[in-house]
Amino acid sequence: MDIAALVTWLVTALGGFYMLGIWISRGGARSGASRLPVPVVLGHFALAAVGLIVWIVHLIMGGTALAWAAFVLLVPVALLGFTMFARWIPQRRAGQAAAGRHTSAERGFPVPVVVAHGLFAVATVVLVLLSALDAGGVL
Numbered sequence: 290m291d292i293a294a295l296v297t298w299l300v301t302a303l304g305g306f307y308m309l310g311i312w313i314s315r316g317g318a319r320s321g322a323s324r325l326p327v328p329v330v331l332g333h334f335a336l337a338a339v340g341l342i343v344w345i346v347h348l349i350m351g352g353t354a355l356a357w358a359a360f361v362l363l364v365p366v367a368l369l370g371f372t373m374f375a376r377w378i379p380q381r382r383a384g385q386a387a388a389g390r391h392t393s394a395e396r397g398f399p400v401p402v403v404v405a406h407g408l409f410a411v412a413t414v415v416l417v418l419l420s421a422l423d424a425g426g427v428l
Contacts, residue, residue, distance in 0.1 A: 290423060291348055294416035297409050298341050304406035308398050309334060317394030324376050324393050333369035336362055344417065347424075356421035363414050370410060377403065 312330065316322035323330075340362035347355035373395075380393050381400070 290416055290420045294413060294420050295344060295348060297413040297416055298344060301406055301409040301413050302337065302341060304402050304409065305334065305337065307402055308395075308406065311397045312394045315394035315397055322394050324380055325373050325395055329369050329372060333366055333373065336369070337366045340366060351424075353421065353424045356417070356424045360414075360417045360421045363417055367410065367414055370407070374403070374407060 309330070312318075312323065312325070317325065317330065318327055340359050343355055343362060344359040347359060377395050377398065380396050381398075
């Protein structure tokens with residue numbers, strides 16, 4: 290289960306990097322270019338990256354504390370991700386109606402990438418939780 294969590298986390302990260310690249314290239318970090326606040330985007334990215342590093346260290350060294358630390362880091366990552374998703378949905382709908390006009394940076398996110406990123410993220414949270422429970426002898 291530990292390796293499955295790593296794989297889902299890496300796939301999630303790839304989708305996240307792709308969307309972050311789109312967001313930055315379309316001026317997402319500039320004021321007014323995005324409905325996604327810069328601290329939310331960068332916080333989501335930074336916490337997810339730190340959590341992934343903690344998870345990799347857990348895989349190398351073992352231990353319940355590292356597994357739980359990775360899970361605890363995933364909680365705000367998930368909350369920030371859900372916040373961005375909730376702000377993205379109206380932008381996506383507005384983007385379809387406003388072809389040719391100024392659009393926000395996140396309107397360029399491909400729907401399949403957003404959906405896959407979210408599904409793999411949920412799978413990652415579940416697998417990390419189950420792994421942490423198993424490492425602690427709960428399961």
